[in-house]
Amino acid sequence: MGILSRASYVIRSKLNAVLNRAEDPTETLDYSYEQLRNELQDVKQGIADLTTQKKRLEIQKRRLEENVEKHNEQARQAVKQDREDLARQALEKKKQKMTQIEELETQISQLQSQQDQLVEQKNELQKQIEQFRTKKETMKARHEAAKASKRVNEAMTGAGDEMEDVNRAIERAEERTEDMEARAQAMDELRDDGVLEDQLSDKSSLEKELDEVQQQGAVDAELDTLKAEMGKGEEPEPETDTESTGTEDLSESDLEQELASDGDVDVEAPEVSDGEVDAELEELKDDEKTS
Structure with missing residues (x-):
């Protein structure tokens, strides 16, 4: 295979692939159906033209037949008048007309045969067109169903x-x-x-750091004040008897737990009678007088 032949083959194959991708089967079927209908219309038009031509020959034949009768009558009249020459002329014309009639009959017979053949072809073509139309609609329905199924499957699989x-x-x-x-x-x-x-704050980082130092200093000062009030300075505080003060010191862990709870624990108060309250009040009064 030469270079030009190979190039031509490659071009034809590429073009065929492009056409196959661009071809829509439903459009192709519709186009083929329209082509068949056009052919059927051409056959019908041919039958009509052939029939018209045959009718013209038949009309011409009838006129010749009328002329034959006319020439035959003329020959009779000439014989009655003893005009043999005129009778001969009339018979000659009659003979010519009959020859033409025979030729026309041959042509009419041929046209009739062609007409019958075209009518038969037309009926066969029309039958094929009807069958093709049924297949076309079936194929189009199958194609549309396959295309819809393909779209659904692609949508479900994301392909x-x-x-x-x-x-x-x-x-x-x-x-x-x-x-x-x-x-x-x-x-x-x-x-x-x-x-x-923070872009919404109007303080600089230095000001924020100074505020934190100042706040920490205030906390330390308050802590020192609290220690001084409770006698928790640098000198150790002598041990006191918990029974004499009537209070019990909290351990470090208990204190941390109490601070963590922030004193918000709800304790249900026991019921106290009025007599107990009055007795305790009298005790407090006696202790106050004694002191």
Whole structure:
């Protein structure tokens, strides 16, 4: 195979592949059906033209037959008048007309045969067209059903071009959302660590640091005052009897637990009678007088 032949073959194969991809079976079937109908119309038109031609020959034949009768009558009249020459002329014309009639009959017979053949072909073609129309509609229905099933399967599996675009859009949206969430978490972490300043605050980082030092100093001063009031200075406080004071010192762990609870624990108060309250009140009065 030469270079030109190979190039021509490759071009034809590529063109055929492009045409196959671009071809719509339903449109092809409709076009073929229209072509068959056009052919049927051409056959009908041919039958009509042939019939018209045959009718013209038949009309011409009838006229010749009328002329034959006319020439025959003329020959009779000439014989009655003893005009043999005129009778001969009339008979000659009669003979010519009869020869033409025979030729016309032959042509009419041929046209009739052609007409019968065209009518038979027309009926056969019309039958084929009806069968093709039924097959065409069936094939179109099958094609549409197959195409719908293909779209449904592609939509369910995500294999179609449109679903691929949708999946890509979802992936891009997820990536952007994850990036925004990661950035938001990073900004929160930096703001908590003090790396980033609050843009809504009118204080600088130095002022914030001074406020924190001042607040810490106020807490230390209040703690020293509390220690001084309770006699918890640098000198150790002598041990006291818990029974004489009537109070019990809290251990360090108990104190931490009490501070952690913030004193918000609800305790149900026991019921106390009025007599007990009066007796305790009289006791307090006697102790006050004694002191």
